[in-house]
Amino acid sequence: MAKKKTVKKTKKAPRVSKFKKPDFTFTRQHQIILGSLLMLLAVALFIAFASYFFTGEVDQSVLDSSDSSVKTQNWMQRFGASISDFFIYRGFGIASFIFASLLLWTGLHLLLDTKKKLFNRWFWGSIIVIWLSIFLGFFFNSAPILGGTIGYEINSYLQVYIGKIGVGLLLVFGAILYAVLRLKLTPEHVSAYIQKRKSDIKEDFTTEETSSETTTEATQTEETETSTATEAQTETNEEETAATEKVKKSEFELSVENLQPTIKNHSGTSTEKKDTQIKDTSFEVEIAKEEDETEIQVEKIVEEKTVTENLSDKLVKEHGEFDPTLELGNFRFPTIDLLKDYTNGSSITINQEELEENKNQIVTTLRNYKIEIASIKATVGPTVTLYEIIPEAGVRISKIKNLEDDIALSLAALGIRIIAPMPGKGTIGIEVPNKKPAIVSMRSAIASKKFQEAEMQLPIAFGKTISNETLVVDLAKMPHLLMAGATGQGKSVGLNCILTSILYKKHPAEVKFVLVDPKKVELTLFNKIERHYLAKLPDSEEAIITDNSKVINTLNSLCIEMDQRYDMLKNAMCRNIVEYNAKFKARKLNPNDGYKYLPYIVLVVDEFADLIMTAGKEVETPIARLAQLARAIGIHLIIATQRPSVNVITGMIKANFPARVAFRVMSKIDSRTILDNSGADQLIGRGDMLYTQGNDLIRIQCAFVDTPEVEKITDFIGAQKAYPDAFMLPEYVGEESGTSLDIDIADRDKLFQEAAEIIVVAQQGSASLLQRKLKLGYNRAGRIIDQLEAAGIVGPFEGSKARQVLVPDIIALEQLLENEKNG
Numbered sequence: 137m138a139k140k141k142t143v144k145k146t147k148k149a150p151r152v153s154k155f156k157k158p159d160f161t162f163t164r165q166h167q168i169i170l171g172s173l174l175m176l177l178a179v180a181l182f183i184a185f186a187s188y189f190f191t192g193e194v195d196q197s198v199l200d201s202s203d204s205s206v207k208t209q210n211w212m213q214r215f216g217a218s219i220s221d222f223f224i225y226r227g228f229g230i231a232s233f234i235f236a237s238l239l240l241w242t243g244l245h246l247l248l249d250t251k252k253k254l255f256n257r258w259f260w261g262s263i264i265v266i267w268l269s270i271f272l273g274f275f276f277n278s279a280p281i282l283g284g285t286i287g288y289e290i291n292s293y294l295q296v297y298i299g300k301i302g303v304g305l306l307l308v309f310g311a312i313l314y315a316v317l318r319l320k321l322t323p324e325h326v327s328a329y330i331q332k333r334k335s336d337i338k339e340d341f342t343t344e345e346t347s348s349e350t351t352t353e354a355t356q357t358e359e360t361e362t363s364t365a366t367e368a369q370t371e372t373n374e375e376e377t378a379a380t381e382k383v384k385k386s387e388f389e390l391s392v393e394n395l396q397p398t399i400k401n402h403s404g405t406s407t408e409k410k411d412t413q414i415k416d417t418s419f420e421v422e423i424a425k426e427e428d429e430t431e432i433q434v435e436k437i438v439e440e441k442t443v444t445e446n447l448s449d450k451l452v453k454e455h456g457e458f459d460p461t462l463e464l465g466n467f468r469f470p471t472i473d474l475l476k477d478y479t480n481g482s483s484i485t486i487n488q489e490e491l492e493e494n495k496n497q498i499v500t501t502l503r504n505y506k507i508e509i510a511s512i513k514a515t516v517g518p519t520v521t522l523y524e525i526i527p528e529a530g531v532r533i534s535k536i537k538n539l540e541d542d543i544a545l546s547l548a549a550l551g552i553r554i555i556a557p558m559p560g561k562g563t564i565g566i567e568v569p570n571k572k573p574a575i576v577s578m579r580s581a582i583a584s585k586k587f588q589e590a591e592m593q594l595p596i597a598f599g600k601t602i603s604n605e606t607l608v609v610d611l612a613k614m615p616h617l618l619m620a621g622a623t624g625q626g627k628s629v630g631l632n633c634i635l636t637s638i639l640y641k642k643h644p645a646e647v648k649f650v651l652v653d654p655k656k657v658e659l660t661l662f663n664k665i666e667r668h669y670l671a672k673l674p675d676s677e678e679a680i681i682t683d684n685s686k687v688i689n690t691l692n693s694l695c696i697e698m699d700q701r702y703d704m705l706k707n708a709m710c711r712n713i714v715e716y717n718a719k720f721k722a723r724k725l726n727p728n729d730g731y732k733y734l735p736y737i738v739l740v741v742d743e744f745a746d747l748i749m750t751a752g753k754e755v756e757t758p759i760a761r762l763a764q765l766a767r768a769i770g771i772h773l774i775i776a777t778q779r780p781s782v783n784v785i786t787g788m789i790k791a792n793f794p795a796r797v798a799f800r801v802m803s804k805i806d807s808r809t810i811l812d813n814s815g816a817d818q819l820i821g822r823g824d825m826l827y828t829q830g831n832d833l834i835r836i837q838c839a840f841v842d843t844p845e846v847e848k849i850t851d852f853i854g855a856q857k858a859y860p861d862a863f864m865l866p867e868y869v870g871e872e873s874g875t876s877l878d879i880d881i882a883d884r885d886k887l888f889q890e891a892a893e894i895i896v897v898a899q900q901g902s903a904s905l906l907q908r909k910l911k912l913g914y915n916r917a918g919r920i921i922d923q924l925e926a927a928g929i930v931g932p933f934e935g936s937k938a939r940q941v942l943v944p945d946i947i948a949l950e951q952l953l954e955n956e957k958n959g
C-alpha cells in the first residue's frame with residue numbers, strides 16, 4: 137500500500153508544475169513600460185494638436201474623403217489628423233492640450249513611481265477642459281476651433297435658457313468653485329498672503345540695512361555656534377548679492393526709514409530664502425498647489441472599536457443572538473384546554489331583583505340615619521357588587537363609614553365593605569356580596585388579551601376586579617409578594633394561580649422556582665417539573681423543600697447566588713438582570729469568563745409562620761437580605777402565611793414587601809398587619825382578596841385553579857424533554873452542616889449526655905427528636921447532633937433520612953463516654 141502511494145505522488149508532481157498560475161502583479165518593469173508609452177503618446181498628441189492649427193483645414197477634406205491613398209498634412213500623419221480632428225474640432229478646442237498634458241503627467245508619475253493619486257488631477261483636469269471649452273466658445277464665437285464643437289454647442293444651448301449674461305455669470309461661478317475647492321483660496325487666505333508678502337519685504341529691507349551697516353556685527357554678537365556658522369555664510373552670500381540689493385535699496389529707500397526690525401535672530405540663510413521668494417512668487421503658488429495634493433493623501437482616522445464589540449457583532453452576525461431556550465428548543469407551552477372553564481362560557485349574570493333589593497335596603501338604612509342620597513350606581517363584579525353613592529351636600533363621610541355594621545345587618549350579608557371616599561372618583565362605595573358568586577376560572581384569566589399580550593418579565597394573572605377586568609401584574613416589578621389569609625380562604629389556590637400564570641408565559645430557561653412547602657402536600661405536584669422549572673441544592677434529593685431545617689441552607693444558598701449574580705452584573709457593568717441578559721444575548725459577555733444566562737428565580741414559601749416559629753432569626757435574616765437586595769438580580773420572593781401576626785411578619789420583612797395580598801383574615805388587627813389597613817376581615821373568603829402594591833387596595837376575585845388542573849399542566853410539561861437535572865443553586869456549607877468533626881470535648885453542650893441517651897434509646901439520630909424531647913431550638917439540636925457525630929455516636933448526615941446510630945445500647949454508650957474521659 138505504502139509503495140503504491142509513493143508511485144502516485146511521483147506521477148502527480150510534474151503535472152502541478154505545468155499548471156502554474158500566471159502572475160498578474162503590476163511590477164516595476166510594467167510601470168516603466170506603461171509610463172514611457174503614455175509619455176510618448178502625450179508627445180505625439182502635442183505634436184498632432186500643434187500641427188492641426190496649420191494643417192487642420194487641409195486635412196479635413198482628406199479625412200472626409202474615403203480615399204485612403206491621399207496623404208494628410210499633419211506632422212503625425214493620418215493618426216495625428218484624425219485624433220486632433222476628434223479632440224480639437226469635434227471636442228474641446230485648444231483645451232484638448234490639457235488632455236495631452238494629463239497623459240504626460242500620468243506617464244511621468246508611473247515612470248518615477250511617485251505613488252500619487254492621479255484621479256484627482258484627472259478629475260479637475262477634465263473640469264478645466266470643459267470650463268475652458270465653454271469659456272473660449274463664449275468669447276471667441278467666431279473662431280470655433282478655440283472652443284471646439286462641445287464648447288460651441290454647450291454655449292448656444294445655455295444661451296437659449298439663461299442668455300449671454302447668464303452664461304458669463306455661470307463661467308465666473310465655475311472659476312470661483314475651482315479656486316475655492318481646488319486651490320483652497322478664500323478671502324482670508326488671500327489677505328494673509330498679501331500680509332505675508334508685505335512683512336517679508338519689510339524684513340528684507342531691515343536685514344539688508346543691518347548687513348550693509350556692519351558685516352562683522354553679526355560675529356560680534358553672542359550667538360550659538362550654528363548661528364555663527366550661518367552668519368559666516370551670510371557674509372559671502374551678501375557679497376554676492378550686493379549688487380542686486382543695492383538696486384533694491386535705492387528703490388525702496390524711502391520706506392526703509394519707517395521700517396522697524398521685526399525679527400532679530402534672522403540669519404543670512406533666511407534672508408536668502410526670502411530673496412528667492414520675492415523673486416519668484418509664481419513658484420510659491422506652485423508649492424501651494426503641491427501641498428494641496430499631499431493633503432488629500434492624509435489617511436482618515438478610523439474610530440477603533442473595542443475587540444469585544446467587534447467580536448460580539450461578528451458572533452451575532454454569524455450565529456444570531458444567543459437563545460437561552462435553544463436547549464429545550466422543542467418545548468411546548470401548556471395549552472389552554474388543560475384548564476377547566478367553570479363559568480361554562482357565560483360571564484357574570486346580573487340579577488336585577490337582587491340589585492333593586494340591595495339598593496332599596498341601602499337607601500332606607502341610610503335614610504334611617506338621616507342620610508339622603510343624590511345618586512346611586514351599581515357595578516356587578518364576580519363576587520361582590522359595588523354600589524357607588526353620592527350623598528346629598530353636607531353629609532359627613534365618616535358618618536357613613538361608621539354605619540358599616542348597620543348596613544351589613546339590614547342587608548343581612550357578610551363581607552360588606554365601605555370605601556369612603558372612593559379614590560379618584562368623588563363617590564362612596566359600598567361593596568355588597570352577590571348571593572351567587574361567580575367563579576373566575578384560571579382559563580379565562582390566562583385567555584384574557586391582557587395576559588396574552590403582557591410584555592412583562594414575570595406576568596401573573598391574579599383574577600378579576602370588580603369591573604370584571606383581568607388584573608395582570610408583574611412579579612418582577614412588585615418585587616416581592618406577601619400573602620396572608622386564614623386557613624381555607626384560598627391561599628394555596630392563590631399560589632397555584634401565580635405559578636400557573638408563570639408556567640403559561642415563561643420558558644424553563646427563563647425562570648426557576650424554589651419551593652418551600654412545610655405542609656408537604658400543597659406543592660408536591662410541581663415535583664413533576666423538577667428538571668424543567670425547579671432549582672435545588674446540590675446535595676438534596678428532592679427539589680421541593682418540606683423540611684424546615686433545609687430551608688435555612690436554601691435561603692443562605694440563595695444569598696450566595698445573589699452575591700454571585702451581583703458580582704457578575706458588576707463585572708458586566710449592568711445595573712439589573714434585564715440589561716445583563718440583553719448583553720449576554722447580544723454575545724457581548726463571554727461564557728468562558730464565567731458569564732451565563734441568568735434565569736429569574738422565584739422563591740415560594742408556604743406557611744412562613746411555621747418557619748419563623750422553628751428557625752426564627754436564622755430564616756428572617758436571609759429572607760430580609762434577599763428581600764432588600766435581590767430585586768435587581770432577578771430573585772423574587774413570595775411568602776404566604778396563615779398567621780399575619782407581627783412576630784411573623786416583622787417590620788424588616790414588611791418594609792421590603794410593598795406588594796401584599798390579603799385573603800380573608802379573622803380580625804381587624806390581622807388585616808392591619810398585612811395591609812396596614814382594615815378590610816381583609818370583611819372579605820367573604822373563597823378567593824375573595826385585596827391586593828395592594830403600596831398604594832390603593834384593589835378587591836379581586838382570585839382566579840380558581842383546582843388541583844387536577846395543576847396536575848394536568850405539570851403532567852404536560854413533565855412529559856416533555858427536560859434538562860438533565862434541576863437548576864443547581866450554589867452549595868452552602870452551614871455552621872451546623874456536620875462537617876466540623878473535630879469538636880472539642882470541652883466545648884460540648886451541657887445537654888450532650890442527655891441527648892446521647894435519648895438518641896441511643898430511640899435508635900434514631902434525628903435533630904427533631906432532640907428538639908421535641910429536650911425542647912430545644914433547631915440550631916442547638918443540630919449542634920448537639922454534630923457533637924454526637926464527632927463522638928462517634930451517630931453516623932454522618934444522610935439527606936432526608938435520619939442518621940444511623942452507631943452505639944447499640946445505653947451500656948455501650950456509658951463505656952464509650954468513660955473511655956473518652958480516661959483517654
Ligand SMILES: Nc1ncnc2c1ncn2[C@@H]1O[C@H](COP(=O)(O)OP(=O)(O)OP(=O)(O)O)[C@@H](O)[C@H]1O
Pocket residue numbers: 575576621622623624625626627628629630778822823824837838839840841
Ligand atoms: N379563587 C377561588 N375561587 C373559588 N373557590 C375558591 C377559590 N380559592 C379557594 N376556593 C375554595 O376554597 C377552598 C380552600 O382553598 P385553599 O386550599 O386555597 O385554602 P388555603 O387558604 O390554602 O387553606 P390552608 O391554609 O388551610 O391550606 C378551595 O378548596 C376552594 O373550594
